[in-house]
Amino acid sequence: MSNSLSEKSLVLLKPDTVQRGLVGEIITRFEQTGLKIVAMKMAYASKELAGKHYAEDEKWLLSVGEKASKAAMSRGEKPAGTPLEIGKRIRTQLMDYISMSPVVAIVIEGHNAVLTVRKLIGPTSPENAQPGTIRGDFSHETYVMADSRGRPIQNLIHASESTAEAEREIKIWFRKDEIHSYIRVDEGLIYR
Ligand code: ADP
Numbered sequence: 172m173s174n175s176l177s178e179k180s181l182v183l184l185k186p187d188t189v190q191r192g193l194v195g196e197i198i199t200r201f202e203q204t205g206l207k208i209v210a211m212k213m214a215y216a217s218k219e220l221a222g223k224h225y226a227e228d229e230k231w232l233l234s235v236g237e238k239a240s241k242a243a244m245s246r247g248e249k250p251a252g253t254p255l256e257i258g259k260r261i262r263t264q265l266m267d268y269i270s271m272s273p274v275v276a277i278v279i280e281g282h283n284a285v286l287t288v289r290k291l292i293g294p295t296s297p298e299n300a301q302p303g304t305i306r307g308d309f310s311h312e313t314y315v316m317a318d319s320r321g322r323p324i325q326n327l328i329h330a331s332e333s334t335a336e337a338e339r340e341i342k343i344w345f346r347k348d349e350i351h352s353y354i355r356v357d358e359g360l361i362y363r
């Protein structure tokens with residue numbers, strides 16, 4: 172963990188958050204921690220933008236596919252292909268999902284921003300997310316539901332999993348001059 176006070180995370184409030192009117196509720200969760208919003212906009216993701224965000228990165232495709240395989244096997248089902256095939260299929264579904272209606276893109280900044288945001292959102296599938304997390308409190312989605320509908324898990328939110336992922340993703344959604352630098356009045360206390 173770095174000691175940087177300007178560590179950044181990219182958060183997307185996915186179409187289900189916007190459609191369900193949960194934008195304010197969810198942004199509040201981040202603000203309450205003391206982390207700072209330094210960029211925010213509503214955007215319609217084109218297929219091209221969606222494809223850049225969910226990049227064809229083999230490591231990520233495998234990790235998504237492996238998570239799906241494990242979930243299928245834990246239900247006593249045979250995974251529907253190799254992890255890479257499943258990962259690719261989910262990526263295609265994600266590109267449709269993320270461009271279904273507007274999303275809200277946010278850059279959140281502060282000490283330990285990436286891990287703090289991931290902790291607040293909870294694990295990928297809301298069925299595994301504890302109450303108190305965003306995915307646990309605002310959804311009862313399951314792998315079974317997503318698989319049976321042939322769509323991705325609707326889990327309200329995307330958040331960068333590492334600082335390297337954040338750096339790559341922020342560039343996709345924001346120009347440099349859209350990211351603001353300012354001091355919040357509570358920083359004197361938080362970072363004293
Ligand atoms: P996270 O959003 O928790 O970082 P991943 O990066 O592994 O999760 O996956 C990206 C998104 O793909 C998830 O948020 C979810 O919407 C979708 N997804 C992941 N795994 C599955 C799956 N097995 N079935 C359907 N959708 C999935």
Ligand code: MG
Nearest residue numbers: 329330331332
């Ligand atoms: Mg991820």
